[in-house]
Structures are given as C-alpha cells and as structure tokens.
Amino acid sequence: MKTIAKLAFVTAILAAPFSLYAGSHSAAPASASSSANEKTEGEVRKVDKDAKKITIKHAELKHLEMPAMTMVFQVKNPAMLDKVKQGDKVIFVAEKVGGQFTVTQIEAKQ
The missing domain is CATH 1.20.5 (Single alpha-helices involved in coiled-coils or other helix-helix interfaces)
Incomplete structure (x- = not known):
C-alpha cells in the first residue's frame, strides 16, 4: 500500500x-482573444472637426484595458465626424494608433 x-x-x-x-x-x-475591431457603445459629448477629435463617454474598452470613462479620441478619418453629433448614442471601434487612442469606425446607434 x-x-x-x-x-x-x-x-x-x-x-x-x-x-x-x-x-x-x-x-x-486575453489580448489575442480580444479583437482590435471590438465594438463599444458610447455617447458623443463633443465633436471638434477643426482638431479632428471626438469626445465620447464610453463603456469599458476591454481590448485596450480601459475602464468606462469620458475621453477625447483622435479620428482615423475626419469625415467620420460628419456622421455624428453631440448627444448621439454611438457604436465605435477604438484602437491605439501611433501611441494615440483613435476611433477607426463609428456609427450612430439605431
């Protein structure tokens, strides 16, 4: 035994x-399973076309390890700012591009 x-x-x-x-x-x-194209919900607080920036109050951005907050993002394409206005509920994709948090896709939530 x-x-x-x-x-x-x-x-x-x-x-x-x-x-x-x-x-x-x-x-x-975790970083590999989270997509860089992960869509997140938010609300547009400010659109600054001159500076090519948008302020969004957003839910957690898991793939960027960022809690929910309000922050300013660069935009990949300034034409995206014509699609949304202050107060719009949006669905967007944010990525870190060149060391800056950048919105690469955005659409008004239906």
Missing part, C-alpha cells in the same frame, strides 16, 4: 509542471 501511495505522489510531482504549463497555455491570451 505504501508503494502505491509513493508512486502516486511521485507521479503527481513529476506531472505538476506539465499540467501547470498546459493549463496556462491552453487558452489564447
């Missing part, structure tokens, strides 16, 4: 590093 217990203990000790490795690498990392 002691031999079986010792064998089980040794097997568990030897297998532990492999099971830890498999468990920590079996799923895709």
Whole structure:
C-alpha cells in the first residue's frame, strides 16, 4: 500500500509542471482573444472637426484595458465626424494608433 501511495505522489510531482504549463497555455491570451475591431457603445459629448477629435463617454474598452470613462479620441478619418453629433448614442471601434487612442469606425446607434 505504501508503494502505491509513493508512486502516486511521485507521479503527481513529476506531472505538476506539465499540467501547470498546459493549463496556462491552453487558452489564447486575453489580448489575442480580444479583437482590435471590438465594438463599444458610447455617447458623443463633443465633436471638434477643426482638431479632428471626438469626445465620447464610453463603456469599458476591454481590448485596450480601459475602464468606462469620458475621453477625447483622435479620428482615423475626419469625415467620420460628419456622421455624428453631440448627444448621439454611438457604436465605435477604438484602437491605439501611433501611441494615440483613435476611433477607426463609428456609427450612430439605431
């Protein structure tokens, strides 16, 4: 009986590093599973066409590890600012481009 217990203990000790490795690498990392094209809901607080910026009160941006807040974004294409106005509920995509948080897609929520 002691031999079986010792064998089980040794097997568990030897297998532990492999099971830890498999468990920590079996799923895709959070950043890889979150899409850079993740759509987020928000509300437009300000549109600044001259500065090519938009202020949005937004939900959590998980892929950017950012909590819900109100912030100013650059826009990828200034023409996007013609699609929305202050007070609009929107669905948008934000990415970090050149070190700046940038709205790459935006549409008024229907």
